[in-house]
Amino acid sequence: MASGRAALCLGVCMAAWMIAADGIAPFKEESVRWVSVDFKTTLHWVSPSPQHTVSVYYSRDGGDWEEVRDCIQISEEECDLTNQLIPYKWNYTADIKVESEDGDSDYTTEDMPHAYSPGFNPYRDTFISAVEFTVEDKGAGNFIINITDPLTSIHEKGRQLTIRDILKKDLQYKISYNKAGSTGKRDLTWESSVAEVTGLDAGQGYCFRVAAFIPSRPKKTQYGSLSLQQCTKGDPNFVQELSVGALVGGILVLIVVLAIIAAVAVICCRRKNKGTRTLQQTQQSSTVV
């Protein structure tokens, strides 16, 4: 009985909802996601009804809803909000509304499906891409790492901003390096985009990788993508440091070899002497008999 009533209720509810929403399935909020790299931010979703257009609105820190001019009555399933999400440090929410077919009827618009986006804060959430950098070997184990701050797609006074222009002092870089042919990695963080790595082994080749590091962010978004690896060749004519180790090693080997030769020689001589003595003894005894 109870299940019958539940089914009836479900049926009525479904019917009510179908009428209300023009027969369109609900808008799945979990299909709405932000994709943001280097402050270029687009909103993506899966429309519940591809034959309807949608319009996108956004709100800054829970304030009034404003329309995104380029995303009104669009049939795409994405909208670029890069230029709306300024100032960067605020929290933004978007609302994607399916438009009724006869766009002029406000009455039905209210009942059309819509979906809110998750909250988004460009300053905290935008992903930082892998950086490009150069390594200059200054000799004597010193290196200059020159990092190119990735460009954003935001222009200000005719200039394209870099992530450094926006993140300023909050932007650091993590530099990982290892001696060529060795797996032992070391890390250091650097606050500016030109880093000096000093005190490494002179004459050796090193490999470097760099990632943006924003310690003021929550753990999950602190690191940007890891760059490709850049290696230096080292100096093949550099022998000073190598020779100390090589010399000590060489001398040790020589001492060991000499010791072995001496030991073998001593043992052989003893055996030989003993052998001759025994022979003489036998000869003597045989003469006696």
Ligand SMILES: *[C@@H]1O[C@H](CO)[C@@H](O)[C@H](O)[C@H]1NC(C)=O
């Ligand atoms: C770093 O590279 C840029 C160009 O990529 C150059 O203008 C600048 O002088 C370099 N800085 C250093 C310290 O090498």
